Amino acid sequence: METFVQLVINGLMLGGLFAIISVGLTLIFGIIRLVNFAHGELLMVGMYLTWLGTVKLGLHPYVLAPPLVLVLFVIGVLIQRFILQPLLDARDAHVQIFATVGLSTALINLALLVFGADLYATPASGVRESITLGPFRILIGQLVMFVCGIVVVAALHLFMERTYLGRAIRATAQHRAAAQLMGVDVKRIYIVTFGIGAACVGLAAALVAPIYPASPTVGTYFVLTAFVVVVLGGMGSLHGAFIGALLIGLVDSLSAFYIAPDLKEVVIFALFILILLFRPTGLFGLGRGSE
Amino acid sequence: MSDRALPTRRAQHRPSPGMLASLALLPLLFVVPLLIGDDFVFHVFITICLYGALATAWNIVGGFAGQLSLGHAIFYGIGAYTAGLLVPLGISPWLGMLGGAALSAMVGVAIGLPCFRLRGPFFALATIAFLQVIRLLALHFTGLTGGAVGLMVPLQTGWEWMIFFERWPSLLIAFGLLALTLGVTAWLRHARFGYYLVATCEREPAAAAAGVDTLRVRLQAVALSAALTSMVGTFHGMYLTFIEPEAMFSLAFSVQIAMFALIGGIGTVMGPLIGTLLVVPLTELARGWLGASALGLHGFVYGTVLVLIVLFVPDGLVGLFRRAPAAGGAEERGETAGSAAPASVPAAPREAGRRRIGEPILVAEHLHKHFGGLAVTQDVSLTLRQGEVLGIIGPNGAGKTTLFNQLSGFLAPASGTVRVRVEGEGFIRPATPHAFARAGVGRTFQIVQPFAAMTVLENIMIGAFHNHPGRAAAREKALETAHAMGLWAQQDMEARSLTIGGLKRLEIARVMAMEPRILLLDEVMAGLNQTDVQRAIRLVEAIRDSGVSVIAIEHVMQAIMALSDRVVVLNSGRVIAEGRPQEVVRDPVVIEAYLGEDFVHAHSA
Amino acid sequence: MLTLHEVHAGYGRTTILHGIGITVGAGEVVTIVGANGAGKTTTLRTIAGLVRPTAGRITFEGEDIGRLPPHEVVARGITLIPEGRQLFPFMTVRDNLRMGAYTPHARDRMARTMDEVLDLFPRVREKLEQHAGSLSGGEQQMVAIARGLMSRPKLLMFDEPSLGLAPIIVKQVFDVVERIVATGVTVLIVEQNVFRTLSIADRGYVLENGEIVMTDTGATLLRDDHVRRAYLGI
Structure with a gap:
């Protein structure tokens, strides 16, 4: 029983990390209707930047989080403005996917060129220590991720509900043409949305770098899980992504222990396929899974 | 007549300059390495042939069928493993190649069957998920696959074992595989199958209405593509003499294959090969400049080129060559060409006498359909007789198009039946759009x-x-x-x-x-001016006189009054009136629900 | 106030409008009559900036607006109430109305506008906290009109406001349109109910195959033989 509870705790903490990565993905997914295959590579870039900042400047990764959020926001804005926006009215709806696939491949291999295939562990004091609650242990770094996950999702939720810009973003997602008729500059909305999605990844990178070493393909690992989370939670749904992230965190932690460590991903992907086939709208989706 | 036929014949055999050039250059892929004789050159050309073949095979699903697969390494890996596991048992890889191809085709169908209803990115994500599952399972079951350690293929040389001391037989096989995939694609492009595939990809409903079994066409495409990919995988495994799950079921490799096709231009015969020919030598050159050990250079070049291509040459490299003929076609257009062509109608009725309205040919009984809580079809029954024109009118939102969708198999009624009489078979109950088409029911779409x-x-x-x-x-x-x-x-x-x-x-x-024997017309007069409406009325009359029974949804009352033998009026999903047109327009219920007092005032004025 | 001069427009390579000319004076109610697909909706969408004219000029209060993106057109005081309502289904009615006042000019006076608009639509006030998608068709049309008014437009364009509604609701919609007209807003309206629309319009244009074939006062067009035959089914 104690093992089970510990596994649940681990799963929920991991879910917090998935939540931060997934909310950005689900925003881009739900609002721009774009599957960003390069999302994981943005995380990877953020992790290398964290490593650089920590090792070269001697700063704690958590201190690097605010500037990383800013840097990734700018990178996101640039990608949307100069790569994806020109493709907005393309004849074939797939070309935006091609562009993000190309970007993803280019970034992975750029990292391989610059850093090689080695793993880069980011040193950070205190992050790997743990606090004990009776018989249970929680890694401080994971607790921080979990708390940040809740804060990010709550903040984004308030932003979307309470501000003019947030409402305009939701309106654009629900009816693009009608939003234009209200006076919303849809292209600007898309740029801001992609920026926010990338900024979330900036935060995630700073938090995850001290726990998982950076490598060229680290993004692929996380983003595939994030896709599962997004589809499970329902694309475009913030609280869906949060609950989905916690669920997938639990599945990850429990199946690794009870089935086999190297088969936990099989369980997650099998689950993913089942969701796609039988409930493509996810748990909280708005019904756009397979039109 | 002959001067008319001329432009079409030119159009029919219109291989693009790019295609001609690449056909002429194709043999060079085989000849150049033989002339140079350098081992490295052999290796590069073998790689080009194999990647070109993989991209060409991918293109059958990714291009012609329009389903973006990022999991094609599944089939490549199956091909390699099937042969690789059979060789130690003394079975030739040539047999393994066939077995692997068959297995891959089956796996392709098994994956495609549930996944083809997913669109665009979701299909791509599903294929990635399948690939990951298979890769992880392959890593897990070390007894079968060697796991992360991999499998060495026993070094038995000779044609029987597909492994050679010299380089040229390998090149010959690689070139043969490339030629095979190109040949299959070229055949497909010009056969009914290819037309059906492209039509299905572009507008599935319209293709289904034209009698295409869209799911079957897609499954055939994936089976074909998977089998060809698998064959290349078999040979590549033998060529490398070493197979491991990470390399055989690699996501990066899957993406790379798709990228070659995307760069060259998908949905064309030569595009994928042209893409391969551009980027593979490019990376080899870049490697020369930057030093042989530049890890990741390949992928960086591929990815960057793809982004640039997507931004600046959206149709791929092949698109560069194809612009000209399209523009020429547009020039021929113009109002004069359009209006000068007479809307001459099909052959005049054989017997000019009065038409005979015959036996029922399509019978719908007690159809019910609802979307969510909204009942859109409520207990609708109607009968179409041989040789008749049945008009359907009603306000927007009355459920006319929903009814049509049930009469043509696009929607299954919640309850009730649609029966169609087929000569020699009596009444049958088709269930799918193509089954309706086979039973002789054709339809148009409102949009x-x-x-x-x-x-x-x-x-x-x-x-x-x-x-x-x-x-x-x-x-x-x-x-x-x-x-x-x-x-x-x-x-x-x-x-x-x-x-x-x-x-x-x-x-x-x-x-x-x-x-067709039965024609369903959904608002074909909408948006036409008076002249065109008159023309369209004559057209429908001629169609009717040629023996086709017609059901027409129409708002243009003038056409309904002129054409219909009987009219059915729908409102809020129910039949509220039925009868001869002159009776129906005087029905108070119809006036209130649809025509409005204005219509009546106007008529009496 | 609004002038279209020789405007051509279409989708992709398909041209729908072949050089149409329309003027709308301040305070006028103008209607465009035509068959389904003649180009009425395209005309409104072109004015709104959703479709880019391929040739010709569109001026509003003396300024060329033909190349402006939709949000710039709205900012200048032209609001289109689109065909088929196009509400934001998963937002509350209140948020839909707030979105109507998105332009900076309208945002400043939103609270007052909201009161004025809700006075015009007492039924909408009762539904403020409901999701727009859960309303009936007639209620949605009322919200769509109310949302359009939230922008405090100088020119209000209606695209088929009675489309797909039950006859009894159609009457209510027309009552609302007449009340809006009475407040002095300039109106350009496209509507399948030709009889009713021509009755309230100062002037009308007849659009066939993307060309204006006739224009006159509403009353005169109502008596015109061609109009009666083609659009009133007489």
Whole structure:
């Protein structure tokens, strides 16, 4: 029983990390209707930047989080403005996917060129220590991720509900043409949305770098899980992504222990396929899974 | 007549300059390494042939069928493993190649069957998920696959074992595989199957209405593509003499194959090979400049080139060559060409006497349908008789189109039946759009559904293939139909450049080329001016006189009054009146629900 | 106030409008009559900036607006109430109305506008906290009109406001349109109910196959033989 509870705790903490990565993905997914295959590579870039900042400047990764959020926001804005926006009215709806696939491949291999295939562990004091609650242990770094996950999702939720810009973003997602008729500059909305999605990844990178070493393909690992989370939670749904992230965190932690460590991903992907086939709208989706 | 046929013949055999050039250059892939004789050159050319073959095979699903697969390494890996596991048992990899191809085709169908209803990115994500599952399982079951350690293929040389001391036999096999995939694609591009595939990819509903079993066509495509990919995988495994799950079921490799095709231009025969030919030597050159050990250089070049191509040459490299003919086609257009062509109607009725309305040919009974809580069809029954025109009118939102969708298999009624009489078989109950088409039911769509990238003639051919599987015969039938529908002058135009009137005629032409016995017309008069309405009325009359029974949804009352033998009035999903047109328009219920007092005042004024 | 001069427009390579000319004076109610697909909706969408004219000029209060993106057109005081309502289904009615006042000019006076608009639509006030998608068709049309008014437009364009509604609701919609007209807003309206629309319009244009074939006062067009035959089914 104690093992089970510990596994649940681990799963929920991991879910917090998935939540931060997934909310950005689900925003881009739900609002721009774009599957960003390069999302994981943005995380990877953020992790290398964290490593650089920590090792070269001697700063704690958590201190690097605010500037990383800013840097990734700018990178996101640039990608949307100069790569994806020109493709907005393309004849074939797939070309935006091609562009993000190309970007993803280019970034992975750029990292391989610059850093090689080695793993880069980011040193950070205190992050790997743990606090004990009776018989249970929680890694401080994971607790921080979990708390940040809740804060990010709550903040984004308030932003979307309470501000003019947030409402305009939701309106654009629900009816693009009608939003234009209200006076919303849809292209600007898309740029801001992609920026926010990338900024979330900036935060995630700073938090995850001290726990998982950076490598060229680290993004692929996380983003595939994030896709599962997004589809499970329902694309475009913030609280869906949060609950989905916690669920997938639990599945990850429990199946690794009870089935086999190297088969936990099989369980997650099998689950993913089942969701796609039988409930493509996810748990909280708005019904756009397979039109 | 001969001067008319001339432009079409030119259009029919119109291989692009790019295609001609690449056909001429193709043998060079085999000859150049033989002349140079350098081992490294051999290796590069073998790689080009294999990657080109993989990209070409991928293109059958990713290009022609329009399903973005990022999991094609599944089939590549299956091919390699099937042969690799059989060789130690003393079974030749040639047999393994066939076995692997068969297994891959089956796996492809098994994955495609549930996944083909997913669109675009979701399909891509599903294929990635399948690939990951298979890769992880392959890593897990070390007993079978060697796990992360991998498997060495026993070094038995000779043709029987597909492993050679010299380089040229490997090149010959690689080149042969490339030629095979190109040949299959070239055949496909010009066969009914290829037309069906492109039509399905572009507008599935319209393809289904033209009698295409869209799921089956897609599954055949994936089976073909998987089998070819698998064959290349078998040979590549033998060539490398080492197979491991990480390399054989690699996501990066899957993406790379797709990228070659995307860079070259998907949905074309030569595009994928051209893409491969551009980037593979490019990376080899770049490697020369930057030093041989530049890890990741390949992928960086591929990814960057893909982004640039997508931004600046959206149709891929092949698109560079194809611009010119499209522009030429647009020039031929113009109002004069459009209006000069007479809307001559199909052959005059054989007997000029009074039409005979015969036995019931389509019977719908007690149809019910609801979306969510909203009942859109409530207990609707109607009967169409042989040789009759049945008009359906009613306000917007009355459920007319929903009813049509049930009469043509696009929607299954929640309860109730639709029966169609087929000669020699009596009444049958078709369930799918193509089954309805096979039973002789053709339909048009309220919002026109042209295959925009095809020419007008090719659009009509999609319908004509229904009864004429051969390309030549289908073309003949399509030309005949184009002439009858007043689309002769526009036959080589891309469908997207037609006017609304032209698109409406094309919609009818495509369905008429199927030679239906029952025709469902959904608001074909909408948006036409008076002259065009008159023309359309004459057209429908001629269709009726040629023996086709017609159900027409229409708002243009003038046409309904002129054409209909009987009229059914729908309101809020129910039949509220039925009868001869003159009776129906005087029915107080109809006036209140649809025509309005204004209509009556206007008539009495 | 609004002038279209020789405007051509379409989708992709399909041209729908072949050089149409329309003027709307301040305070006028103008209607465009035509068959389904003649180009009425395209005309409104072109004015709104959703469709870019391929040739010709569109001026509003003396300024060329033909090349402006939709949000710039709205900012200048032209609001289109689109065909088929196009509400934001998963937002509350209140948020839909707030979105109507998105332009900076309208945002400043939103609270007052909201009161004025809700006075015009007492039924909408009762539904403020409901999701727009859960309303009936007639209620949605009322919200769509109210949302359009939230922008405090100088020119209000209606695209088929009675489309797909039950006859009894159609009457209510027309009552609302008449009340809006009475407040002095300039109106350009496209509507399948030709009889009713021509009755309230100062002037009308007849659009066939993307060309204006006739223009006159509403009353005169109502008596015209061609109009009666083609659009009133007489």
